Amino acid sequence: MDLKGSLVDTNLRIFPSNNLLDYIKTLPINNDVPINIARLVKGKTYEAKSKHDLDEEVKIPVHLNSKDVENLNKIKAVIKIDDKAEDIVEEEPETEKEPVTAEKKEEIPITAEKTEEEGTDKDSLNKDSEKDDSMEKSMEIEEDEVEDELYLTTSDIDWLYTHLQNQKKKGTENVPYLHTLLEGSDIKTPRNQRIKRNPVLEARCVKLRAQQEAREYRKMTKSVDNVRLRFPEDTISYQMKQLNRQLIAIGQFLISIFAGFLFGFRGVEWMVGNLDFGFRLLLGVMCALVIALAEIYFLAKKLNEELNIPETTQLGGPPKFADGRHNNYEYEPKVPSKAIDKEHQD
Amino acid sequence: MSGTIQDADTPSVTEASELLDKIVLKQLHLMEEKMRCELNIESSIKNGSIHLAKSRYIMGQSAVSTARLPTESSADFSASTVCETVEEDGIKQIKVIENEAENIVNPLRWFGVLVPQNMHKAQNIFQNTINFIVECVNVQVQLQTNLKYIEMLRQYINSVN
Numbered sequence: 001m002d003l004k005g006s007l008v009d010t011n012l013r014i015f016p017s018n019n020l021l022d023y024i025k026t027l028p029i030n031n032d033v034p035i036n037i038a039r040l041v042k043g044k045t046y047e048a049k050s051k052h053d054l055d056e057e058v059k060i061p062v063h064l065n066s067k068d069v070e071n072l073n074k075i076k077a078v079i080k081i082d083d084k085a086e087d088i089v090e091e092e093p094e095t096e097k098e099p100v101t102a103e104k105k106e107e108i109p110i111t112a113e114k115t116e117e118e119g120t121d122k123d124s125l126n127k128d129s130e131k132d133d134s135m136e137k138s139m140e141i142e143e144d145e146v147e148d149e150l151y152l153t154t155s156d157i158d159w160l161y162t163h164l165q166n167q168k169k170k171g172t173e174n175v176p177y178l179h180t181l182l183e184g185s186d187i188k189t190p191r192n193q194r195i196k197r198n199p200v201l202e203a204r205c206v207k208l209r210a211q212q213e214a215r216e217y218r219k220m221t222k223s224v225d226n227v228r229l230r231f232p233e234d235t236i237s238y239q240m241k242q243l244n245r246q247l248i249a250i251g252q253f254l255i256s257i258f259a260g261f262l263f264g265f266r267g268v269e270w271m272v273g274n275l276d277f278g279f280r281l282l283l284g285v286m287c288a289l290v291i292a293l294a295e296i297y298f299l300a301k302k303l304n305e306e307l308n309i310p311e312t313t314q315l316g317g318p319p320k321f322a323d324g325r326h327n328n329y330e331y332e333p334k335v336p337s338k339a340i341d342k343e344h345q346d
Numbered sequence: 347m348s349g350t351i352q353d354a355d356t357p358s359v360t361e362a363s364e365l366l367d368k369i370v371l372k373q374l375h376l377m378e379e380k381m382r383c384e385l386n387i388e389s390s391i392k393n394g395s396i397h398l399a400k401s402r403y404i405m406g407q408s409a410v411s412t413a414r415l416p417t418e419s420s421a422d423f424s425a426s427t428v429c430e431t432v433e434e435d436g437i438k439q440i441k442v443i444e445n446e447a448e449n450i451v452n453p454l455r456w457f458g459v460l461v462p463q464n465m466h467k468a469q470n471i472f473q474n475t476i477n478f479i480v481e482c483v484n485v486q487v488q489l490q491t492n493l494k495y496i497e498m499l500r501q502y503i504n505s506v507n
Contacts, residue, residue, distance in 0.1 A: 006385060011378065
């Protein structure tokens with residue numbers, strides 16, 4: 001029942017292959033080298049001596065210029081021709097293909113808000129949660145393992161690319177290409193953080209759900225239970241209360257109509273000055289009529305309502321938390337089934 | 347095979363390799379951008395859903411529910427937002443355009459005439475989310491074309507060597 005949190009940082013983690021590691025180890029380590037690369041060489045505990053500003057670095061833009069696009073088109077044409085000549089129909093699938101550089105793409109699930117499962121089958125729910133638990137555990141272990149390893153980020157690769165380009169410009173021989181270095185490296189997408197459900201909340205949810213179910217059950221079985229069949233409706237207090245409610249509603253209706261009539265009959269006269277008696281009567285009746293029309297709607301609504309008395313009997317649900325047994329923050333999955341059993345004995 | 351490649355105007359291996367470098371690097375950046383886009387979508391959908399939930403709380407359960415949505419038998423209406431494909435720099439991109447058709451329905455009307463303010467907010471947020479989604483799709487398209495390019499360049503380099 002754990003929720004998945006949103007991603008916190010969206011940086012890719014690149015776990016270098018041995019090939020790349022070997023190359024990185026030949027790099028001279030100074031303060032210009034990004035910390036992740038330096039750590040790969042010097043070990044985990046390496047700290048940069050001076051704070052290095054990555055922004056100041058002159059980055060070679062990775063945008064394809066027009067010449068690149070031209071070359072791409074040429075290569076495209078060549079490859080197409082080759083394919084035709086050799087009659088190899090290699091249709092590129094629409095879906096993502098595993099690139100040859102062994103880039104592992106994992107689908108990042110968009111964390112939708114998980115709606116709370118309201119399963120009535122408690123056994124299967126428990127099994128599910130057990131399964132989830134085991135899966136989570138294995139995933140956690142995996143994550144822990146991953147945490148221990150050193151990795152590069154995209155900005156490090158950027159730096160590496162710039163470095164390689166600079167080397168080439170200086171005329172150093174045998175400068176490897178970035179794609180050959182990256183071959184075989186693992187690229188991992190960051191994982192969602194798992195948010196543990198608060199056990200207190202969980203216990204409370206279980207309790208509330210059990211109570212809700214018990215209430216529904218009582219309502220359902222009311223017509224077959226001899227004891228409760230006539231219970232609230234046949235008591236005098238229930239009848240009195242019902243009577244009271246309806247009398248009050250009618251009283252309010254009458255008072256507001258009378259007030260409306262008075263307004264038309266006297267109020268208007270006080271405001272405007274002397275008026276004819278017949279006209280005043282007409283005004284009063286009209287006001288009262290308008291108000292009555294509006295009031296009838298509310299009266300009908302009110303009289304239509306059923307009086308429901310909240311049940312005073314103890315409903316099912318796990319025992320209160322006051323007894324200290326639940327204060328040790330342990331989720332007990334057996335509680336709901338117990339609660340329902342109890343309800344049936346009622 | 348080699349006859350076509352040895353032509354003077356075809357790019358050399360070094361050029362192709364450098365191109366491949368660039369594309370690989372770009373691919374990495376695009377992957378990160380896609381994650382950021384998805385994060386945007388996620389957060390705005392969450393916000394919109396919360397506003398919807400608030401309006402449901404205000405108006406009542408039955409007033410804001412799936413029962414209010416149009417069914418198959420209800421009258422047809424056209425989408426208020428449509429997308430069209432544009433080609434830019436050899437890359438297909440999707441653009442959002444407002445639909446100017448006559449029979450556009452305001453979805454808020456399904457839930458009543460006087461809907462709470464939260465409903466309007468939710469509508470705005472969801473409309474904004476369309477832009478995020480289109481952005482995400484564009485990145486995805488670029489990722490796919492780049493994958494094709496990587497494949498192609500590798501084939502090319504291998505065939506030349």
